[in-house]
Amino acid sequence: MRAVEPWVVAPLRAFVAESSARLALLMTSSGQVVAQHGFVGALDLMSVAALGAGIVASSSELAVTVGWEPFRVVAHQGKEQAHFLAWFDTPRGRWIALVVFGSETKLGLVRVFFEQLVEDLAAAAPPEEEPRREVLAADFERELNASLRALFGR
Amino acid sequence: MIEDIRTLSAQYAADPASLVFLRLGEALRQRGQVDAALKVALQGLGRYPHLPDAHDLYARILTDRHDYATAFDEWDTALRHAPHHIGAHKGIGFLYYRAGEREQALYHLRIAASLDPDDLGLRHAVERVGGGAEIWDMPMPDAPPPREASAAAAGPSSAAVPNPADPFAGMDGGHDRLLLVDADGLRLGGGLAAPDGRNVSDEAAALLAATTREAARAARLLELGGWAHLTLEGEALSACLLMPSPETSLLAAMDTALPAGQLTYFADRAAKAARAWLERVQ
Amino acid sequence: MTSQFQAMLDGLTRLRGVRGALVVSLEDGLVVAESVMGGLKGGALAAIGATLAGRAVELSGRGGFGRPRFLHLQGDDGALLVAPGHDLALVALAGRDVPIGMLRLEMLRTAERLG
Structure with a gap:
């Protein structure tokens, strides 16, 4: 497990252990990776983060278009694996969780422990020392690369 | 007749x-x-x-x-x-x-x-x-x-005759209705036969430890206190799962047709035998 | 259909010591219908019951026990009871000192109506 922000590690570790998730990824709504568990390659991680953020954005847009509240959770059930994608608000802004799980657990259990994760992250977040600035497009790649170095130890 | x-x-x-x-x-x-x-x-x-x-x-x-x-x-x-x-x-x-x-x-x-x-x-x-x-x-x-x-009587992958190395030596069902496994799902003793006679000891052993872990987790999350046993009624066989020690899991099985109350009694007796055996060998 | 389930569940939660009863989807562990006392999280009970039932189904298959009809997890302070059907399961949480035999019979009867 690797995290850009160390305070995320304990809640995410507990979530992975309890939910039996195979892969877990926490990212900001702009696709910056905050923490990951189980990914072995930087390329996989980058693609998954970008696609996950994209799915949340497009499904939220779809909900708005038809006049509903934005979907908070999107779950896809495959034959061997399933994934759970959800956004949530933290003291550091809106984040997205992407969880890949198999037959050893169930969507209901992942949801239950996801709710716990959201509470644990809110409790663990240290107070911010300075106001966060918006992530600019120009900074995105540099920040992503910095995050990947932290997440994979390179 | x-x-x-x-x-x-x-x-x-x-x-x-x-x-x-x-x-x-x-x-x-x-x-x-x-x-x-x-x-x-x-x-x-x-x-x-x-x-x-x-x-x-x-x-x-x-x-x-x-x-x-x-x-x-x-x-x-x-x-x-x-x-x-x-x-x-x-x-x-x-x-x-x-x-x-x-x-x-x-x-x-x-x-x-x-x-x-x-x-x-x-x-x-x-x-x-x-x-x-x-x-x-x-x-x-x-x-x-x-x-x-x-070996023929106990099954192809079973340990041999009742002996001091057998946790259920002398107990009814010691070779085909009682199964003791470690935390990794490896068989420590006993055996399990399906109703058609197939030896399913190793297959069941692999799942037994995971099932008892799940039972312990369910009890913890639902605040049921320490869990005593998990009983499972199948169409052909019923089983009682418990943990004789923190590192072992035990399955005791009986025909479903037999009175349900006998199952936990049978499992408790087997757990006592398993604990005594574990004390001897550890 | 959900209101039909609701009536079944209300019948179970009227029994002494039953803190909650749910109809749960076995595949994903989500709540289909629930009747639970305040303070009890139906979603958690559903997910935990379905996960345990999933393990039991797998163990029954490997052990040749036949399809599981009933699960009973007994703890010092209560019991989790599951009557798995084909796609749905009936899950109940009982407090301490509940006559499990009676509840078991009632759950098996109710589970038959789930199909």
Whole structure:
């Protein structure tokens, strides 16, 4: 497990252990990776983060278009694996969780422990020392690369 | 047809040295009075230690009690006294089949069928083990090399005879209804046979530890306190899972038709035996 | 259909010591219908019951026990009871000192109506 922000590690570790998730990824709504568990390659991680953020954005847009509240959770059930994608608000802004799980657990259990994760992250977040600035497009790649170095130890 | 137990008991009481104990023991066994049948069989064997039918009766009762290793030895003894004993060939054939030793099973069942060609049940058994009616067109094979009795009786992947290394030595179901595994799902002792006789010990062992872990987690998350047991009623067998020690899991199984309350009693007794064994070996 | 389930569940939660009863989807462990006392999280009970049932189904299959009809997890302070059907399961949480035999019969009867 690797995290850009160390305070995320304990809640995410507990979530992975309890939910039996195979892969877990926490990212900001702009696709910056905050923490990951189980990914072995930087390329996989980058693609998954970008696609996950994209799915949340497009499904939220779809909900708005038809006049509903934005979907908070999107779950896809495959034959061997399933994934759970959800956004949530933290003291550091809106984040997205992407969880890949198999037959050893169930969507209901992942949801239950996801709710716990959201509470644990809110409790663990240290107070911010300075106001966060918006992530600019120009900074995105540099920040992503910095995050990947932290997440994979390179 | 089951003979009248009262009449046979009276005859046996009148002449304890007679061979009526064979009929009385079998009648009791068929009525499900296994303990009484066992007593009669052992008294008979005491008088007639070289009588093949007495060993055959005793072996059938032991099979009812799931003590397959001793049953095998008894039928083997019967065959040493009477190489053409139909019951002993049938019994040993059954035990080999149960242990997954098809070739050995077929050999003994075919001998039994050749000795009693009118036994349709036996013919069906031969066809089932042999893969169809074509088996009768095949020549009778030579005797395959015999396996160690206890290994055949316990199953292909089971540890051998009841001995001090066996946590359930001397317990009913110790080889096919009680299974003790470590935290990694590796078998420590006992065994499990499916209702069709297949040895499923290792397959079940791998899942047993994971299931007890899940049970412990459910109890923790639902704030049920320390969990005592998980019982599982299946259509054919019921099982009780518990943890005799923090690092081991135990499964005790019984026919679903038996009273449900007996299951936890059986499991508790097995857990005590497992704990005593763990203390000895650790 | 959900209101039909609701009536079944209300019948179970009227029994002494039953803190909650749910109809749960076995595949994903989500709540289909629930009748739970305040303070009890139906979603968690559903997910935990379905996960345990999933393990039991797997163990029953490997052990040749036949399809599981009933599960009973007994703890010092209560019991989790599950009657798995084909796609749905009936899950109940009972407090301490509840006569499990009676509840078991009632759950098996109710589970038959789930199909």
